[in-house]
Amino acid sequence: MAKIVASVNCSHVPAIGAAWDLGKTDTPYWAPVFKGFDFSKKWIADLEPDVIILVYNDHASAFSVELIPTFALGCAGEFKPADEGWGPRPVPVVQGHPVLAAHIAQSVILDEFDLTIVNKMDVDHGLTVPLTLMFGQPKEWPCKIIPLAVNVVQYPPPTGNRCYNLGKAIKKAAESFPEDLRVVIFGTGGMSHQLQGQRAGLINAAFDKRLLDNLSKNPQEVAGMPFIEYFREAGSEGIEMVMWLIARGALETAVREIYRFYHVPASNTALGHLILENDSFSRT
Numbered sequence: 688m689a690k691i692v693a694s695v696n697c698s699h700v701p702a703i704g705a706a707w708d709l710g711k712t713d714t715p716y717w718a719p720v721f722k723g724f725d726f727s728k729k730w731i732a733d734l735e736p737d738v739i740i741l742v743y744n745d746h747a748s749a750f751s752v753e754l755i756p757t758f759a760l761g762c763a764g765e766f767k768p769a770d771e772g773w774g775p776r777p778v779p780v781v782q783g784h785p786v787l788a789a790h791i792a793q794s795v796i797l798d799e800f801d802l803t804i805v806n807k808m809d810v811d812h813g814l815t816v817p818l819t820l821m822f823g824q825p826k827e828w829p830c831k832i833i834p835l836a837v838n839v840v841q842y843p844p845p846t847g848n849r850c851y852n853l854g855k856a857i858k859k860a861a862e863s864f865p866e867d868l869r870v871v872i873f874g875t876g877g878m879s880h881q882l883q884g885q886r887a888g889l890i891n892a893a894f895d896k897r898l899l900d901n902l903s904k905n906p907q908e909v910a911g912m913p914f915i916e917y918f919r920e921a922g923s924e925g926i927e928m929v930m931w932l933i934a935r936g937a938l939e940t941a942v943r944e945i946y947r948f949y950h951v952p953a954s955n956t957a958l959g960h961l962i963l964e965n966d967s968f969s970r971t
C-alpha cells in the first residue's frame with residue numbers, strides 16, 4: 688500500500704522564493720527564515736519519501752476567475768513552474784505520479800468528494816516555495832509530487848471540516864493502492880495575513896500559535912472553525928490555513944510533533960512550520 692507517514696506544514700510566502708532565486712538567503716532579514724528549515728531538510732532527506740502529495744493554493748496562475756475548482760488534483764506526468772509575472776522560477780519541473788493520482792481521484796470521488804481532475808497545470812509559488820524551503824535547489828526534486836490545488840482565493844472556500852474529511856479520504860485512497868510507497872503530505876499556505884484593505888499587514892501570532900498547538904493535538908477543534916473566524920482573526924488570506932487540515936486528516940489521530948518553527952516577519956506574514964509523524968510510524 689501507499690502509506691502517508693508524515694505531514695509537513697509551512698507558509699508559502701512568494702518573497703522567500705525570490706530571496707532564494709536572487710541569492711539573498713544569507714542576508715540578516717532572510718537568514719533566520721532559511722535556518723529554520725535546517726532540521727527539516729535533514730529530516731526529509733533521511734525519510735526518503737517516494738511521493739509527496741502537496742496541498743497548496745493557486746494564486747490566479749493556472750486558474751483565473753473563469754474557472755475556480757474547489758479541489759483540483761494534478762494527474763499529469765509533469766507540472767511546469769508558472770510565470771507569475773517575472774518569468775517562471777528557476778526550479779525543477781515537478782514530476783507527478785499519474786497512476787497514484789488517478790487512483791486517489793477514483794477513490795475519493797467514489798467517496799463523494801467532487802475533485803476536479805487536472806491533466807495540465809503550471810504550479811506557482813504556493814507549491815514551489817515549500818519545496819525550496821524543504822529541499823533547496825536540486826537539479827531534480829527528489830521524489831514524485833502530486834499537486835492538490837484548493838480554492839482559498841475566491842469566496843466560498845471549502846470548510847475546515849470538509850478539508851479534514853478530504854484528508855481522511857486521501858488516507859484511505861492511498862492505503863488501497865497496490866504498490867508499496869512511502870508518502871508525505873504537505874499542507875501549505877498561511878499563516879495569518881492580509882494583503883489588502885484597511886487591515887493590510889495584519890499578523891495575529893496568538894491565533895497562529897493556537898492553531899499550531901491544536902493542529903497537533905486537537906485537529907477536530909480546528910476543523911470546526913468557520914470561515915468567518917479565519918477572516919476575523921487571521922485576516923483575509925488567513926483562510927489559506929484551512930489547507931493544513933487536509934494534511935492533518937490524512938494522518939492518524941495519534942501523531943508525534945517532530946518539529947515546529949515560527950518566525951516573524953517574512954514579507955507580510957509569519958512563517959509557520961510544523962512536521963508531524965504518525966505515532967505508529969517507525970523508520971526501521
Ligand code: DHB
Nearest residue numbers: 699700701953954955956
Ligand atoms: C504574501 C503571502 C502569500 O501567501 C501570498 O500568496 C502572497 C504574498 C506575502 O506575505 O507577501
Ligand code: FE
Nearest residue numbers: 699746876927
Ligand atoms: Fe498565498
